Amino acid sequence: MNIKDKIMDTLLKLVEMQGIAGTEDENLTANRIHEIISEIDYFKENKDKLQILDVTGDPLKRHFVSALFCSSEPSNNTIVITGHLDVVDVEDFGHLRDLAFKPIELMERIKELSLNKEAMEDLESGDWIFGRGTADMKFGISLGIELLRELSIRDDFQGNILFLAVPGEESNSEGMIAAVPHLLKLKEEYNLEYKGLFVTECCIPKEIGDEKKRIYLGTSGKVMPLFLFVGKETHVYESHTGLNPNLLSSELNRLLELNPDFCDEDRGNVTPPPICLKSTDLKDLYSVQTPLMAASYYNILTLNLSVDKLMEKLEKIAYEAFNNAVNIVEKNVEKYNVVSKSNNVREKMEAKVLNFSEIYEEVLKEKGEKFEKFIEEKIEIWRQEKKDLQTIAINIMKETYLQYSNKGPCIIIGFAPPYYPNKHLNLSRKEDEILLKIIGDGIKFSREEFGTDIELDHYYMGLCDMSYTGVEDLDGLNSIVSNIIGINKCYHMPVMELSQLNIPSVVFGGLGKDFHKYSERVNISYSFSVVPNIYEKIIYDIFKLNK
Template identity: 45%
Template structure:
């Protein structure tokens, strides 16, 4: 390390990496407590204990918490700049025999050559400029940098306004930490008259396809929405297979039409999202019998950059209607061929395509069954005790809702299920946005002229990130419509729509240089991350809080 600050960041990162804070485990809670304990021992926070805290996530089965701390500058201003990052990491199963070394930077870097490596990884090892281990890049370096910056700025406090650090769990799962932090940030801003003038989320920059290295600063983050197709068929005995409607046919046709369909890719200034992919497809029949299934479901990963809810739901409804028509046409054709081949004249039940949204049927069910909410709450408690994930619970909620619905006929019910990540893009639409963008542009010039590093300003971070929860780019009515179709909204999934409409924090994603996130070859570049990135952070902070 070239200086004391860099060494402090490295030492803190090494301690953080040694905490196996795998997402979805109690280790997240343990790590949060250790991080809080470390910050609470900083002299400034010992004297100003009201400026550091650890907040529990309400109703979290793992009792997780997020950590925050604020340093007030010598000169008063309501401007408050936030440094944020997540403390959780993904699992280490792919490390094989090196799993015991995955959380030890020194051992992992020394022994990584025991694994099968590609040419790029071997080249990086030989250079001596990279360290290996779970969380080195994603994102214990970013956390360490933020922690050491808040400590350093707490000593002289030679800035105007407030510098805040926010460390959250759950980013690698459903962003439970950031979702819970949004109402807290809004409450804090009201009680202390803070104005959030900007945020850096310390996710690493990774090489894009064809690049050998990556020094990028992202001014937007891709969104993610998960449409669910719940298909209701018409049950029949296998001896009368031509007289029913197997819902597996409906979900299969939906999958054929939607999987990798480029029409559902979003495009902004040359940045294109990958087409949708099916994350799960299943029928809901629990036990074997010679009766056809009644229900089947599938849900998909759809990524967005600017696409609005109205167009998306309309496109999904059209696709579902086409799938239904295709299935019926196929069945009619097979019925006719069967009768012609075997010279039989049979009467078959016909079905008309029916595509509805979840909010459509929910409204009618609630009107008829006044105790519907308490009924579903009891069911959710049972499903949670069975340790079902949010997605499975959402499918069950739709099933229960349909079974109380008046019209018993084949149909496709379209909804969205957790998690939902709004797309974000820092626009110069107001004074705060313009000011932050101006400082960002100057910091890139500073990096080029003073640090001799070319940092590319990039429109979108294409990995899902907590930047999605810094405001809403959609219109309010559009978001309200979308949220009404998120199954389990405000029960299994707390999406702070009202708070996000009010908070609107300008945000960038910028951190160290990493490679192979979520792989056993995850690694962090030392020279750029430790010698360049901290200087750019300080430049941005001092120019925002002045």
């Protein structure tokens, strides 16, 4: 399959559409994708099978694109090819940010930025194309479009191909979550049987210099523990009498940041350690009163999550942080008494760690429907203000605590959106086993025909929309989802729909480097020439084996 030039042409057309995550501009990319696919002859004749659809309830009114090709020989067997159309911001490009979406021009000047040795070598090799979204993941979208175009022209197999391009993956995966009911609707309308789903994300190097090509049989999950720190406010003149929530927050960060005790392991894979994504106090305006509250949330990747076990570990480390903070204050007050020749005595403070869901239930029990209506009205205001889901979660925690009767210094633990379930091929299922065999044959084909080795990896660690292609443990998923702040109010997880889908899925794309950096780039020789041919073999083999 020689579609290299077509993929490159489509890639450049898509990269120039900025489509930054979390903005209305994502629709610019969705519209361009729809426009390109509408030029394919099959969709000129079958306009009903190409749709641009709303992400239900999205304050940004974003769209996703669905294109279904059905072979002239009728079949239920269907392959899904999907990827996300949004990209991260370009502030990191500095004075070249206007060129971030113009790869050809960017590569003429990118040396003006500080490139490491590997990036410089790749630039000078001529085998890489740089620019925002090239690797993450407009190459994957371009690949999917051009596979769809080529195979619709051939129409020499018995089966269907569904292409999906979704927004929001770089934020909360709103697009893929919205696409789940759509997949079920198409399944019912056309009597489809989903035999495999491919997320066309580029593979990610595990370390500098790593250029191994990979196909991933699973994807890591993600939870975001959210901490609300409640201190004891005081005037700065009497600083020794209070408890600053920023101290609680910083002490927890010292203990939790990059802590390997929170890494998850499975099938020889180990997740990266947790990292803080945001830490802030909740004081709106300047004054010489110390803040009453602060908040922080952390990224924790999962492979085998037990929410109960994780909660135990989080509570333990929160108690440790609280006690450490109190000890720091007490020791410093003792030192201050010596220096100032004072005799300040602090009120004894006991560590207190609470579970948000329990506090919410207590307040709801005490205040009744009036409180629930109050929160729902607040959420609507925050959504109209276009606050992100994480800020809304913090605000829900804050407003709930303010209605809580048993006030006092504490650390409250909850979970902020989004939640990504971890997912892996289930080799006890026939469909998954068949897909694994076909992928193995594709890897052998790559070695024999192109001299290119591809290795199987169990988990894609970069987070991706494969998380929303089905679920095995429905009870476990319900347990975790029920603990997410704002669930079914401002954040939706289609739990039942996911349990009805459960499509055998893998992550397979080109070779990319430096995602979310100004040196982001995608390899040309492997991605544009080898990968389409492996896809060709895999797709034909799936349809042959599932006749």
